[in-house]
C-alpha cells in the first residue's frame with residue numbers, strides 16, 4: 655500500500671471544532687506526529703503509533719514524517735488550530751523541497767482547521783468583520799525589528815489586528831513594548847481583546863481599552879485582537895460584543 659502524509663489542524667481545543675475530514679484522516683492513519691500536547695489530543699487505538707516531539711524541532715519532525723510516508727506509512731502531522739497558520743504545513747513543505755527526489759511525488763494533503771484567531775473572533779462577536787491582518791509576535795523565527803515595523807504599518811493602515819504567540823516566559827518584555835507601540839499608534843480608547851484558551855474549559859475573554867491593557871493579561875494560550883478605528887465594543891449583561899462594521903469610508 656502506498657503511503658501518504660496529511661497535515662491536519664485540530665482546531666482551538668473543543669472536540670466539536672475538529673473537522674470530520676481531520677477525524678477521518680486520523681482514523682485511517684498508522685502514525686501521528688507532532689508537538690507533545692497536540693499529539694496528546696488524539697485518542698490512542700491499536701495500530702496507531704505516536705511520535706511526540708518538542709516544539710522547537712519543526713524541520714526534523716517534518717523530515718521524519720516525510721520519510722515515514724515515503725516508507726509507505728499513513729502519517730498525520732497534527733497542529734492546533736489550522737496547520738497553515740504559524741504551524742507545521744509550511745515546515746513540511748520546506749523540508750520536502752530540500753529533501754530527496756523520491757519525496758517529490760508523495761501524496762501530501764493539508765487539512766484545514768479552525769484557527770485560534772477565528773475561534774476567538776467568533777466568541778467576541780465579529781472583530782475581524784472588515785480588513786484585518788494576523789501577526790505572530792514571537793521572535794523565535796524572525797528579528798524583533800521586523801515585528802515592530804509590521805505592527806506600526808498595520809496600525810497605520812487601520813487594520814484590525816490578530817496577534818498569535820503574544821508572550822512567553824522566554825520573551826517577557828516584548829509584549830509590553832507591543833502595547834506601548836499600539837497605544838501610541840491607535841490611542842488609549844481602542845478596544846483590545848485577550849481571548850485565553852478559547853473553546854476549552856479554561857476559556858476567559860477580557861475586553862479593555864488599550865489604556866488599561868497590561869502585558870500580564872496575555873500568555874502563550876492567549877489570542878490578542880485589537881480593533882480598527884471602526885471597531886465597536888458594545889456592553890450587554892451577558893458580556894460585551896466586539897465587532898467591526900462591514901463598511902469603511
Ligand code: SAH
Nearest residue numbers: 666735736741769770819851852874876877
Ligand atoms: N496553528 C495555530 C496557531 C499556532 S501558534 C492556529 O491556527 O490556531 C500558537 C498560538 O495560537 C498561541 O500562542 C495563541 O496565541 C494561539 N492559540 C492557539 N490555541 C488557542 C486557543 N484555544 N485560545 C486562544 N489562543 C490560542
